[in-house]
Amino acid sequence: MALVIQNVKLAHRIHRLTVQGSYSARMGQFFMLRCWDTYPVLSRPISVHNLTEDSVSFLYRVHGTGTWLLSALQAGDKIQLEGPFGQGFPEPQGRTALVGGGIGVAPLLLAAKEIPDASVYLGYTSVPFGVTGFHEISRNVTVKSGGTIVDAVDPSRYDKIFACGPVAMLQALAKKVEGTHAELHVSIEKRMGCGIGACNSCTLTSAGASRKVCTDGPVFPAKEVNW
């Protein structure tokens, strides 16, 4: 069990949870979180938002029972973290863009830290959240509130684009990237039972084969995803 250092509300239903401990994780990897005993049965997958020498933080949206229970945590409470799991984003090469929509901005802060010269695009349906951290790291941050952040991205300027957000946003970006030399890698969400490849609840078809989002992903090359 790990100790909660802070759990702050940043916007309506958006919280940032910071937990004590020295963890090592790659951008795009996730942990399975739980702060309850028996109900709900399953732990919840949440991406690593940030890491320091002695803490890990998660940016999450309150969705149902599990994330609601997470939102009630206070400094000094205990939480169970298992991970990090998954493959995360690949090694950056050349010019890189990071594109996040809504709560999909969560894994991109760690990516921005790992790739400080990346261009960052953050899109929100209404009030932006979690933006300050990006401004502290990256010089090139575009924030859009309303509309779609995909409109702001010119894929021809990049070699790699790492994206996380709603499926419609990822699909629109994949369409825009078609015919350019940019390689798009997308972080995919699927319901997860175990997080470690044992339950088969998170399969998708990628490159014509059945893959597990928890162990083969959650990041996949967009051109291999059967949307």
Ligand code: FAD
């Ligand atoms: P409920 O609807 O009560 O959950 C019921 C079941 O459905 C649970 O097993 C739950 O895990 C699953 N579920 C519901 N919505 C989702 C979803 N969108 N994706 C996957 N499983 C879901 N959310 C964040 O806010 N921040 C993050 O950084 C983040 N990272 C994620 C990384 C990965 C690899 C995945 C797969 C999902 C991530 N999510 C993230 C989504 C988050 O896991 C769900 O919002 C959360 O599990 C919902 O749980 P709940 O009990 O509040 O909702």
Ligand code: FES
């Ligand atoms: Fe169990 Fe992926 S969550 S196999």
